[in-house]
Amino acid sequence: MTKKEEMVIARYEHGGERFEILVRPKEAMDLRNGKSVSLSDVVISDTIYKDIKKGLKASPSSLKKVFGTTDFEEVARQIILKGEIPLTAEQRKEILENKRKQVIDYIARNAIDPKTNLPIPRTRIEMAMEQAKVQIDPNKDVEGQALQIVKEIAKVIPIKIAKALIEIKVDPKYSSKVKSQLHNLGEVKKTNWLGDGTLVAEIEIPAGAQQEVIDKLNSLTKGEVEVKIVLVK
Structure with a gap:
């Protein structure tokens, strides 16, 4: 049994209609914030209400009017994402x-x-x-x-x-390894292979992440990398 203090009424109003469902507040906020949460762990019951305290259920026509569907999971998800969720x-x-x-x-x-x-x-x-x-x-x-x-x-x-454009030059021993990780470091703008297998590349990164990216490159190459800040804009 869910304790009373662990449930709240999530409410959504639109077009003169009101919809309410019982939810667990922490899980509801986790879902709203993009975390991987099962809807069944969020909602307390599978009923959409017009007024929970009065026990009035929302009509299928009002659900169709506002949400375009009467499917409980779709409606409940929209109420959680768009509505008000009271918190302790x-x-x-x-x-x-x-x-x-x-x-x-x-x-x-x-x-x-x-x-x-x-x-x-x-x-x-x-x-x-x-x-x-x-x-x-x-x-x-x-x-x-x-x-x-x-x-x-x-x-x-x-x-x-701001964004920073950085140029990197990687020793042949680590060039393939770094090349495979470039997309994880930033937006790849240019790559070029020199005759000896050296990798030269330019990537755009969030300007505040300069040291973070440099540290990752040094870790990948055991320090055998040259990094130059080309442009900050």
């Missing part, structure tokens, strides 16, 4: 902290100091967010929030989202 104070705190870390990770990986073209330390980003009194929204996606937050903290520190 503890759940909200945990979700906010996780979303905050994800936003900071995104900014640290994608942003640079435009004065130096160098990545900005996470601690500096966190401090700037505090100074700018940034608020994290648990229901908004990471990238969208991060881009807005960069605009806000740009009033406090020099910062911008």
Whole structure:
């Protein structure tokens, strides 16, 4: 039996119609955030309501009107993805902290100091967010929030989202190994093989990930790689 405190009413309103289902809040938020969660682990019952407290079920015609289907799984998924999911104070705190870390990770990986073209330390980003009194929204996606937050903290520190184009030259001993991993490091712009088997390539990466990519290349080649930052834009 699911404890009362472990279930909440997920609600979606559209076109003058209201739809409600009982869900487990943590699993519902995990599903909304793109994690691999079975719908059966999220919903408490297989009924779509108009008003759960009054025991009123949603009519098939209203489901068809708003969702284009009466299929329970499809409707329930849309309610969870688009609707409101109430959270306990503890759940909200945990979700906010996780979303905050994800936003900071995104900014640290994608942003640079435009004065130096160098990545900005996470601690500096966190401090700037505090100074700018940034608020994290648990229901908004990471990238969208991060881009807005960069605009806000740009009033406090020099910062911008940018891409870096890097050129790498790999010793023949490791060239094939690195070639197979290039697509995991960034967007491959150019590759060229020299007569002795040396690999020369250009890849575009998030500007804040420069050191991360260089470290991975050094790990793949035991340090036998030349890396040059060609352009930051």
